[in-house]
Amino acid sequence: MTRRVRIGFFLPALAGFAALLVWAYTGIPSFGDYQGPYGFVINRISTPLRHMDNAVNSTTYDIRGIDTMGEEFILFAAVIGVVLLLRDEEGRSEDVEDDTGSDVIRIFGTLAIGAAVLVGLWLVSFGFVTPGGGFQGGVAIASGALLLYLVAGYREWSAFGDETKLDPIKGIGGGGYVVIGLAALVSGMPFLHNFFSGGVTGSVWSGGSAGFVNWSAGIEVAAALVILFSEFLEKYIVPIAKSR
């Protein structure tokens, strides 16, 4: 089938699809008139019952924690998949010279790494108080690690982005989530029951065991993304360096 034919029968269908969407969306309560009840209930109970100021994260890591567990494993599976797909194309190279020469970049880069990691840790820690949480913090930490490449060059990075070290971390992050859930099950409570939920509102400790869940998610995300970045970077750098 040629492109022309495809687009010829696709466009009317797309118009029909658009009409369906518009028809459906006119049935939604008008913008700003959210009717509840789900969100309103959570807004009402999140702080009194769980001492979490951030209702989004009390939903993510406590009330609908099982969704987030699935989400962590989606990331987990995707990283395994990417490693599998990009495996051994050109081989890992240890003697790639790809160092950054400029001292200015080094100094600012080092500061930026520190900053990114600190921001990441802060985002994870205070996820139940302010915007942020395991995922956002994890990405920030991973991007700090990515800066290491810009500052120190590929050799340092490849030592850091080594799967043999990161796989265990990723596994522990993902597995930790499940283990915290199972701990509740073993002690006779429902899976992912929140222990110590009587934390201090507004503090780092406000999440109860959902806080541990949050941390294990952060660890998992950071490790998974570092692996992901390093796989893609390797695709990019090793062949170029070899062709020199």
Added chain:
Amino acid sequence: MSWALPLPVVIPLIAAAVCTAGDHVLPRRLGDAIGVVGAAGAFAFSLVILLASEKQTQLTWFGGWKPRHHHVAIGVAFAADPLGAGVATLATGLVLASVLYSWSFLRDAARAYDTLMLLFGGAMAGFALTGDIFNMFVWFELMGVAAYALAGFQVAEVGPLQGAINFAVSNTVGAYMILMGIALLYARTGALNLAQIGHALSGHRPDGLVIVALTLLVCGFLIKAAIAPFHLWLADAHAVAPAPVCLLFSGVMVVIGLLGVTRCYWTVFDASLAAQAHDVRAVLVALGIFTALLGAVMAFLQRHLKRLLAYSTISHMGIALVGIALLDEKSLGGASDLLLAHGLLKGSLFLCCGILLVRYDGIDELQLHGKGRSLPVLGIMFGLGALGLTGLPYVGSYLGHAQIDEGATANGIDWVQPLLMIAAGVSSAAIFRAGARVFLGWGPREDPLLSAEPSESPPERTASMPALFAVTAALLVLGLVVSVAPGLGQRVEQAAGRARDRIAYVDRVLRGRELPAPPRPPVAVESTATDSVLYGIGATAIAFGLALVGLFRRRLPEIVRTALRFTLGPPLAALRLAHSGIVGDYVAWITVGTAVVGGVWALLLR
């Protein structure tokens, strides 16, 4: 038993995490063993949950967030009725078989393979057990991501990669449609729990929002279930995936799509659409019949064995969709029985292909011509598997076919049964033809009718043949006895009845009400109507006859062949053209299908 509900999901996930964490530390064998133990544990707990769910729908609220304040569901529930628990058992059981088989089939492949299998299995169990519509989406995506990676396993060839991309893009578009449907339902009801959404919708006439939400959810799930015109990715994904992965794709992943349709219809939309069920039925039955026939014809045109089996899967999904679409207890039970037998038998056929690949370095029907004669046992297994799929009375998938036929009759429909018979016959004819050519050496070595296909490189090492045969034979035997297992048909029908009972489901999930255990159905082989026996014999006759025609076409009189060429040639060429292998075309067809289904429902249901 409710405490065990998360375990079929949690055990494989934690086993996957341990496998990854210990990948560079643990000895090889120990890692493999963790994989097998994880799969076995998930299967064992699924079975226990299935048995418990027959007495009472099992329920657990994650984190202990039970509904409060006027029965508003806050947390996420797993609610296992026998139908969902049954699918979870099938999924985890097939994952176990697949892990065992690949233990000797793909031993050199990275540990990643086992890990992905476990994640895939855990996700399917989660999808089958959950009672929350967004949680369904999460497991659906996890299942998808693991499956895309498994499909693109052989990165050294273009074919597998293209197959994996077509698969990933089509199913991702489907997932977004599902998410849009979920968002629409949330906008209307402010709930994500299935029971609560249904409860909130009940008594209201369907409007645009509900009809489009139905369209988006159904079409999204039908992409996964490979119902035409949403089916195009399936043959590509199967053709390229290793045999034990095909076992999971055909055996249970597509079933998950149909379970999604069933679950959403009976817990959510039935509340609003019960009065217009007739129109919902018309559209879905039409799609099912179209798929059954199209898949069967396409199967007959293939020479790549896994692709052939994949199209035959599409055909059977069409038949099962008819069973689901008839919207009564008998047919839904029939669809379940059919899918159970199909999963086991089609799985064993794919594993046979895996053995062929190991032994003869190829799975092309024409290249393997006559080579199978040195493996008569495999030939017999292949033939029995095909026979079980045909619907010969009291063999394999017969019970499912019969129940669907009887359900159709009870609905006052009598034109569906002959069409389903033809579909089952034609798709089995393709398998018989391929089997006769490979294992008996019948027919010519060349056949211009069949599509050329990319070759597949064999797994890189010697496999333990006895282990491969043992797993294959176990699936085959289990699949063949489905129709004569005493009490199975009745119990499945009871399960189907429970899945359709929305009021009881709402009572159980939102109010925690315990219902009296239903009476145990009699333990006897389910008897079937005479008509069904005749349809079964008819399908078998078509299968054998057409297989012979396919093999010995050249012995037909010249005039018959010319007539066939002129009447069948152009439509077949058009069909081939539509299955272009280009991802843009696939998404275009998905859009067309969704727009047409939605448009027809918009006219009928409003």
Added chain:
Amino acid sequence: MILATLVPLQGVALGLVALAAPAVVLSRDPLKMIVVNGLYGLSLVLLFVIYGAPDVGLSMLVVGTVAYPLVVLVAIARVRAREGGKDGEE
């Protein structure tokens, strides 16, 4: 609340999103696409913050500024490098 003052901006942010989306789709040059996609991501961040969803905005920000560009850039660079190498051989 500071965010309340942003509400009149909803229309503007929505307009930006509505214009940036086709710009991403219609830019057929891969490198241009990355830049436009980054802008689209930022317009989404702005809209999410105005919608009262800073958590989502933050997620979109880290994803849109780190994850997408890196992965996509590498993919494009790789494809270009190979095509460049191929042209050289021919």
Added chain:
Amino acid sequence: MSFLPYAVAAWVCIVGLYGIVTSRHLIHLALCLTVMQSSTYLLLLAIGYVKHGGPPIYKGVKLGTTSVDPVVQALTLTDIVVSVTVIALILALALDVHKQAGTVDPDEIREMSG
């Protein structure tokens, strides 16, 4: 104003879908998928918006203050993670395709026809 947010969500979805079908470049196609997915973010967050509502974060805010729905935000967060993973996988596949077939135009790869 009351329908505009939903109209934009529908528009973005249609635009993304158009891009997927007409794409001549697998990397472009992957980005079009994210555009289509971003329509689900727009839809979800618009559904949960409450007029004059602040973010559902009660740090220094009196409890009971009007705030928007946190549930749709949690769903969107999950959705974003999903989109990153799918993109990474499809790009990895695209890179491999390019290596094996020498092209990233989906129309030029015809291994799978019939």
